[in-house]
Amino acid sequence: MARNGQTQSWAGGSLAGVKHSPLWLDGFTGPQHPPVDADLLVDLLVVGGGFTGLWAALQAAEQNPGRVVALVEAGSLGWAASGRNGGFCSATLTHGLANGLARWPDEIGLLQRLGRENLDAIERTVLAHGIDCGWTRAGEMVAAVEPWQVDALSAQVDASRQLGGRVSMLDAVQARAVASSHTYLGGAVDPDSTAVLDPARLVLGLAAAAVSLGVRVYEGTRVVGVRDEGSRVAVSVTTGLDTGLAAAPASTVVRNHTVRASRVVLATNVFPSPLRRVRPFTVPVWDHVLATEPLSDRQWDDLGWHGGQGISDAGNQFHYYRTTPDRRVVWGGYDALYYYGSDLTQRRMRHPETSKRLAEHFFTTFPQVRGLRFTHAWGGAIDTSTRFTALWKPALGRKVVSVNGYTGLGVGASRFGASVALDLLEGVSNERTRLAMVRRPPLPFPPEPLRWAGIQLTRASLGRADATAGRRNAWLRLLDRMGMGFDS
Template sequence: MHTLADAAPEPYWLRQPGAPPAADPLAAAETADLAVIGAGYSGLWTALLAKERDPGRDVVVVEAGTAGWAASGRNGGFCAASLTHGFDNGLSRFPGEMDTLERLGRRNLAEIEETVRRHDIDCDFARTGELHVATAPWQLRELGSFHSAAAQRGLDVRLLDRDAVRAEVDSPTYLGGVWDRDGCAMVDPARLVWGLRRACLDLGVRLYENTRVDRIETTRAGLRLQTLRGRVDARHVALATGAHGSLLRRLRHYVIPVYDYALMTEPLTDDQLTTIGWRHRQGIGDSGNQFHYYRLTADNRILWGGYDAVYYRGGRITTDHDQREETFRVLARHFADTFPHLGGVRFTHKWGGVIDACSRFSGFFGTGYSGRLAYAAGYTGLGVGATRFGANVMLDLLDGRPTELTSLKLVRTKPVPFPPEPLRTGVIQLTRWSIAQADRHDGRRNLWLRTLDRVGLGFDS
């Protein structure tokens, strides 16, 4: 497609100017009170919160690449209050504590905003909210139910008919929508990572990049992280590696690596932006099972991503999968359908990356090595905000005392595990086909999807 002809095969966010130079790799023996494996959002929030809780705590972060090189620097930049991958998913899985989870999630988002301000992190953080749009009649019905349940709980949600939603953002595909006015912020994800990295260093966290942890060993005083040229002996360890979680064998049963893809347009002209409106600059997601997410950047580009959620046979993670031309062509066609009045807009970047997905879509938590290690994983694409909550959970678990967070069912329970290979690949591909069929047939879920729903393995993109 001509609109893709000049698109650079790289993540837009990570190629911006301003990336910090890499820290030195670990090349000696170190000790620490807390060692964090991974310098994405999950690891950086854990290190930062650990120092804020106890400034005297000695914290080391060890990262296999550079801070934010994986999911944290490749996502759409939606920082949601939801801890449960959306209100509907949370209500279906944790109905008894949904009010508490919403309260904690909104507080978490407010504290992220406060941290960005306090540490002077220049990441275009803006509380614009998120617009959920319907592009088929069956989606209108589901959005109406969401609005009713959310409004009853006092959430700031506005139900929009066809004319009202098109007055916000003009697309001929929109039939209606719900604007969650307070539950989501837009953020430059890479600059958020770089800002958190700087804040950690300012508080005395020691960071080693380009240092892969090969194995974890038990010592008399705690745990040892063994790397190629050095090691870290620590009393406690926080494992914050997302889809790259092979260091703890049990996580392989619960987490699958799913590839997500995105495009970035050239900056819109003032006239082009006027044709679609978008004055309030909300993040937008359509409401299919295979959904798109999209938003404006600070310089008025449109990030357009989602729809395909691709699991490659055997769960193999490789940079070869970061580019998928078939998906990019599909995304470009869908963009043209949504905004036909932007037909001349070209894409400047195209990229993919791995999401750590689990069967309940929301993060799960636990400990290992007799409580000396804590982990958080499985955010399934909504981790920009929820990882900060997960960092607090990990620190509470390592403290070994009950808290409001550790008493939550969300924290105490695990997702349904995925079956082993090769059955895992077959199940996932059948499910992907089934959800595509549901989108084509008014949202009706076939027998396979209904069976997965009943056993807690409901899967969509």
């Protein structure tokens, strides 16, 4: 994406006084639920208070009202990826159609249908429980901003339509009617594949719905060990410990307890699993997001983006962006940062160079709103797998199932991931659990220093592909043949 000195000067001033926290978490007062204060005996324990954990708890309570379900979260609900994303809720379970076709061509029709049904089910839950999360299902446009991307998008539209999709290819004029950017050379529009929402409010709504059905929710409760006890799993937890997690409940008294459960869902997302065998299958990728101040009437009209659609561009290093009910623009993506040793320390939440780069790209895309300020800038870690999709790992005699690896599309796919995890725990054989995606895990990432070196080489190669009409070099072609990759 082209840049110039004037654009950079707009970007510098636009970040003055920015707040380094997610827009969605403004006004949140911290934990709403107590930590575990005694040993517990439950039917199902869910570890992790993000989207996957909340969907698992809610669906388990809905399916079996007599089941005793507990959820433990080390920090506070939704403080990590579930409250730090851009608020896109997508129907895809395969990180896009192209990735699904490359990996599971024989099952792609089923995967597409299951994805649409999953998004429909999320919408029904939001409506049934009155969750006030700004749910807007206006679809998404993927914009071509380089000539080579037009043909690539056109091919994807053809493939989608052959599978029954309602995707349309737009020319430059039509794409610029969706949002007024001179950078658009075309676009692919899917009218119902995506909703935008306030992810933190969805977290709170799912938690309230689960609690209303009897789920016990505990915050500030860190899992420190899991062991097999035959008919049950013993999960050791600690409270009052400095977890190093933002918004963790403060306490000066460290207490240890044991939660015994017949079944356990591990929904720890990007954070190291209590089961070491699971850890090599994901790495943390840091993504960064900006949010503008509310646009004036004049700026809103100049932007020309009134349909509520989510938008992304078609590059390997891509941006995603959407509007909010109070007329802000949330703008993120492009850089996908990995730090040696899978560093998850809080200092990685800020990256001034990336924030400035995002601001420059924003004003390149929408120069007509120059002078607009950004009020929020934040970062969060995404759990990336080598195939860019969720993975499930049963353990301890199938009494435990872990699920993670969504690679940036977990707002929607997390419900599906939780559904499959519950099915696997119960030994259910159905069209979900028989999927090759569920039965066969991806290749793990190599250990350090090979991990860091390989990821940096891949990032550089993806950037080079964007600069050379999408041509993939020998390294990327090798990864393609191996069925591996790196993305956010």
